[in-house]
Amino acid sequence: MTDHDVPLDFGDPADLDTLRRELRAWLAEHPLPRRRHGEPMAEFLHRWHRQLHSGGWVGLDVPERYGGRGLTALHQVAVSDELGACRAPGVPRIGYLAHALLEFCSEEQRARLLPRMLSGDDVWCQGFSEPGAGSDLAGMSTYARRSADGGHYLVNGQKLWTSYAQYSDYCLLLARTDRAAPAHSSITAFALPLNRAGVTVRPLRAANGDDEFCELFLDDVRVAVDERVGAEGDGWPLAMTTVNYERNALDTGHLSKYGLLLERLRRQLREHRGALPDGLVSAVGRCVVDYQVLVAHARRRTAERLAGRAAGPESSVDKLLMTRAEQRLYETALAVLPEELHRDGGAVYGEYLYSRAASVYGGTSQIQRNIIAKRLLHLSSAS
Template identity: 40%
Template sequence: MDLRDSAEEARFRARLRTWLAENVPDESEPAVLAERWPYMRAFQERLYRAGWVALSYPTDVGGQGLGPMEEAILSEELGRANAPTLLPLGHLGRPLHRYGSEEQRRRYLRPLLAVEEIWCQGFSEPEAGSDLASLRTRAVREGEEWVIDGHKIWTSYGAFADYCLLLARTDPDAVRHRGISAFIVPLDTAGVTVRPIVLANGEEEFAEIFLDGVRIPAENMLGEPSDGWRIAMDVVNYERGAVETGYLPKFARYLSELGEVLTASGLGADRAARLRLGRVAAHLEVLRMHCLRTLSARVSGAPPGPESSVDKLLMTAVEQELMDLSIELVTDVGSPGRAEWFDRYLYGRAGSIYGGSAQVQRNILAERMLGLPRQQG
């Protein structure tokens, strides 16, 4: 893969940089999520109206008809411009586009991509986090409706969402992975209760969703019965890729900030500190190169697969190494930005759990890429 922009990609990048220079808000993101959410949403709406969001989706569903390379350029340039964080919605549109009926694609995709309607992902449960196949939420067919009972947890931005892409067991007698189906659940439906979860840093980014006799139309099933596991794997493969989620430019910015902290603290001449910073820089470059390998496969037409677990493991390692170093360097209580670094550190601890734990990622790589046998017993 040629890592240089083509002439067309260079023009795209230049236009995007110009737009960002004129449109990224001067004020920083609000510290409180209740205020930060409308700030993030307003910026993403502006991006969509200008044609910079949903780049690789077809034009007939509200996209731009471009490709993964443009998506990667957008991610890089947003990071360089220190733009507001984008809402995690793009990967939820993928299963709607791939598995949805014509009516579902026409009804839901454009409002999702335009952030007119907010979606969340109802996968994890109290007893089914890393082991998603053990989920207990049930959906039972009654005439022209499905009746859903269960409990979801760690649902990102669930308190702000209008719809949930929800997994439920529809065939209790099937093998664990095969009896799961996916549903489109409006969160204002009778029987749905959404309860925010307060995190260690005081944020309420996650929520619990309780479903008590929730009735939805039969046509709200996404795909066919028992397609749920396949749909879930498609979602998480898109979710785990560091190129699309924008972690690369964010980590590069953090690394630069830590270099400035190192110099300002008088530790710039400390060989051990410089070596640690250099080690993080080297690991970030390994992550970048692997993400480019993944991107090369995407440009060639290959959908995300189990190799995205490598991206996820490398991404987690780099983030936690960065945050561990920041806690050591930003030690003075009065240091500027200390509270912000501590919030980043706390959030980084979850990196080895969300999106599938590190242990799950290693199992995926062992079984699906290396062909190792599943341990019995």
């Protein structure tokens, strides 16, 4: 695979081919940004987000009236694919939040919030997990109490693992609004401005040196009724929409990157076949199979999206496949190319470390298996 081969060429329709050529021309004139020494990852990604947006490369499948380009999921896939093939950082990871806002916001909220989210004027984070409610999200205890006059809520509680909250303007926040009602029908979503009185964000440093995670403390935070997203009790379906898109195989930029890394592994095998243990040859073989399965899967999901089918519980299958492919690939890369540990400031090692988190973020692998068992295979918990 060369730098300009992309795995998801659908025998592209003419306009998609034009779009790919336009993006390549734009990238030639707008070189990829380099992360400055000591620059936080979130700030680097934000600079890249703004640069991509200035070229019209964010939100391709979002309607034009909300700041997107009104094209299809296939166009979005093609852009993601091209960016991965030239080792660019991916498209901003806002697609899954944008889908949730598109589906649940009022028309006024969509028009106000989405264009600024797509442009990067407002940075968003996701306030779902809590210290006692990660896998068991429905067990969350953050509580939004409606005022006696009904005009606002007072929110109290704590969120955890809120990625890049310290760089964010808004949080898509989940809180319980009725302690007596069943868990799944008593959760409500809010678009919370993070500069609101009573919000405290405390960053945590991870093993890769990044300050991605935060704790978010909410202490009598006043939230207006028109900052609620959807109706009271819509929080659970909104959360499921969000994670179904988050787990979906459609962020194809990572596939192009896997393809490039895989090609380096194959080259190494060809050139040093005799010096490498047989176990490594089979490990690379397994990575090739994982990669081909993922490509086939991403094609299938793209076709489904084009046919108007929303992401559903089958995204859990994608998430498991992506996790396995990514973790095996980086483990194998470190064994086959040990010098990669230190090249480019240890970039591949950093990706290896981050790949370990794939079996946790967006819902752990055990939880994905539970979802597949219950919702796709309809197995009861006793079987």
